[in-house]
Amino acid sequence: xxxxxxxxxxxxxxxAAAKPVxxAAAKAKxxPKVTAKxxPKxxxxxxxxxxxxxxxxxxxxxxxxxxxxxxxxGLDPAETDAWGHTRSPEFMARNPAHLTPMIxxxxxxxxxxxxxxxxxxxxxxxxGLEKFxxxxxxxxxxxxxxMFYLVGTLYxxxxxxxxxxxxxxxxxxxVGHSDAHPEKKSEAQKAAMAAIxxxxxxxxxxxxxxxxxxxxxxxxxxxxxxxxxxxxxxVVDYALPSWAKEYMxxxxxxxxxxxxxxxGDVRGYIAHVKSQARA
Numbered sequence: 242x243x244x245x246x247x248x249x250x251x252x253x254x255x256x257a258a259a260k261p262v263x264x265a266a267a268k269a270k271x272x273p274k275v276t277a278k279x280x281p282k283x284x285x286x287x288x289x290x291x292x293x294x295x296x297x298x299x300x301x302x303x304x305x306x307x308x309x310x311x312x313x314x315g316l317d318p319a320e321t322d323a324w325g326h327t328r329s330p331e332f333m334a335r336n337p338a339h340l341t342p343m344i345x346x347x348x349x350x351x352x353x354x355x356x357x358x359x360x361x362x363x364x365x366x367x368x369g370l371e372k373f374x375x376x377x378x379x380x381x382x383x384x385x386x387x388m389f390y391l392v393g394t395l396y397x398x399x400x401x402x403x404x405x406x407x408x409x410x411x412x413x414x415x416v417g418h419s420d421a422h423p424e425k426k427s428e429a430q431k432a433a434m435a436a437i438x439x440x441x442x443x444x445x446x447x448x449x450x451x452x453x454x455x456x457x458x459x460x461x462x463x464x465x466x467x468x469x470x471x472x473x474x475x476v477v478d479y480a481l482p483s484w485a486k487e488y489m490x491x492x493x494x495x496x497x498x499x500x501x502x503x504x505g506d507v508r509g510y511i512a513h514v515k516s517q518a519r520a
Contacts, residue, residue, distance in 0.1 A: 300504075301342075301472055310373065313499035314364065316364065336353055336355060373460070383465045395470065396470055397433075398434075398436045405475050
């Protein structure tokens with residue numbers, strides 16, 4: 242009897258104790274969980290593109306082209322002024338063409354690369370800079386065509402028209418480089434100035450085709466090359482058409498200091514040359 246009584250007494254007590262615990266557990270489940278708010282994740286800074294080691298000449302628009310591009314692309318160029326050193330044994334050992342601009346990069350087969358358009362193409366490809374050099378074959382072809390047309394047709398006229406005034410030596414085979422009479426050299430210079438208008442208009446009517454830039458709404462490497470080239474025409478007071486003036490101003494506004502700083506060196510040299518001519 243004692244055992245039975247004991248069992249009967251224990252069971253209700255156990256049940257009674259279980260009920261408050263169950264209720265408490267139920268309340269705990271029902272109560273909303275309070276958790277500490279996770280701290281906002283810090284935005285990861287974009288990886289900085291490696292700098293470009295660039296040998297250049299400040300008064301040159303060919304060099305200005307790469308200087309502008311490297312800045313606009315955020316490549317943090319480390320520039321070395323090669324003025325007076327391009328014919329040195331050390332420079333010639335690396336660059337037998339003794340040309341600037343020249344970049345140095347271990348990834349290149351010979352460690353160095355010259356020619357402004359080739360440099361921009363290489364750097365754009367290496368760093369995925371599609372904004373300046375589109376990957377789509379048709380768009381890229383138009384940028385390439387504009388650059389090659391400039392280098393092969395427009396720039397030789399600009400060089401013939403401006404190099405004598407700038408004090409730059411002309412290329413072998415040019416009248417300006419020959420022993421021709423000064424009158425013949427002057428005639429060649431005037432003929433080159435007269436020839437500029439036609440290819441220049443091609444950039445306006447064909448390559449831009451109503452767009453702000455050759456690259457569309459944003460400047461491409463072809464735009465940088467064209468605008469830099471046109472900077473030299475100031476030394477001979479060439480009357481640029483209004484669209485070309487607006488185009489150059491728009492590109493400088495778009496690229497800001499990336500364009501203005503290298504352009505300032507070219508413009509400063511031109512101003513110096515013109516002041517010397519007036520003196």
